[in-house]
Amino acid sequence: xxxxxxxxxxxxxxxxxxxxxxxxxxxxxxxxxxxxxxxxxxxxxxxxxxxxxxxxxxxxxxxxxxxxxxxxxxxxxxxxxxxxxxxxxxxxxxxxxxxxxxxxxxxxxxxxxxxxxxxxxxxxxxxxxxxxxxxxxxxxxxxxxxxxxxxxxxxxxxxxxxxxxxxxxxxxxxxxxxxxxxxxxxxxxxxxxxxxxxxxxxxxxx
Numbered sequence: 120x121x122x123x124x125x126x127x128x129x130x131x132x133x134x135x136x137x138x139x140x141x142x143x144x145x146x147x148x149x150x151x152x153x154x155x156x157x158x159x160x161x162x163x164x165x166x167x168x169x170x171x172x173x174x175x176x177x178x179x180x181x182x183x184x185x186x187x188x189x190x191x192x193x194x195x196x197x198x199x200x201x202x203x204x205x206x207x208x209x210x211x212x213x214x215x216x217x218x219x220x221x222x223x224x225x226x227x228x229x230x231x232x233x234x235x236x237x238x239x240x241x242x243x244x245x246x247x248x249x250x251x252x253x254x255x256x257x258x259x260x261x262x263x264x265x266x267x268x269x270x271x272x273x274x275x276x277x278x279x280x281x282x283x284x285x286x287x288x289x290x291x292x293x294x295x296x297x298x299x300x301x302x303x304x305x306x307x308x309x310x311x312x313x314x315x316x317x318x319x320x321x322x323x324x325x
Contacts, residue, residue: 125276130193135136140231140306144172148176148229149173149180151316157182167216168198168232175324178208178209187209230263234246247290263314264314265315267281267282290319294321296319297319
């Protein structure tokens with residue numbers, strides 16, 4: 120409940136440009152997704168997407184089966200208001216990721232905003248188990264998280280820093296790491312945050 124209260128407060132008191140993660144256009148995520156050459160009806164879920172513009176971009180690219188999961192009702196309402204009539208084309212799920220019970224599987228699991236807030240070992244393990252259950256047999260996963268050079272805290276919360284090896288170990292049971300790269304994100308405040316982006320695919324099932 121404390122986690123939900125925190126994020127409801129963030130999205131009720133700050134504008135989109137008053138948070139560090141704001142991007143006018145999520146170019147890095149869009150480049151990764153389009154490179155996969157998914158079908159237009161592929162099931163894509165954005166984990167902890169808040170009011171980011173990824174959903175808008177996916178709809179503009181012609182994807183028809185898009186889901187946004189976020190803990191904050193306020194964040195979801197902001198996206199719905201921005202999308203207008205297009206909001207009817209999106210499935211919205213209000214849930215803490217650790218309480219999420221998927222009723223379907225997804226071809227692509229995207230997370231640029233949620234994973235790095237999981238700092239307890241048991242929560243990270245639960246996240247990996249959830250991803251295993253929620254991603255299709257040929258599914259892909261794209262995780263953007265703070266690198267070891269990233270900020271110490273974000274939105275007033277402690278965060279989990281990763282390198283390529285540590286992130287790969289989290290998901291090694293079920294997923295194969297396909298590649299990682301680091302990228303600097305310029306915040307609306309003029310500061311720089313270093314992110315680690317990694318793509319994964321399911322391991323071949325023998």
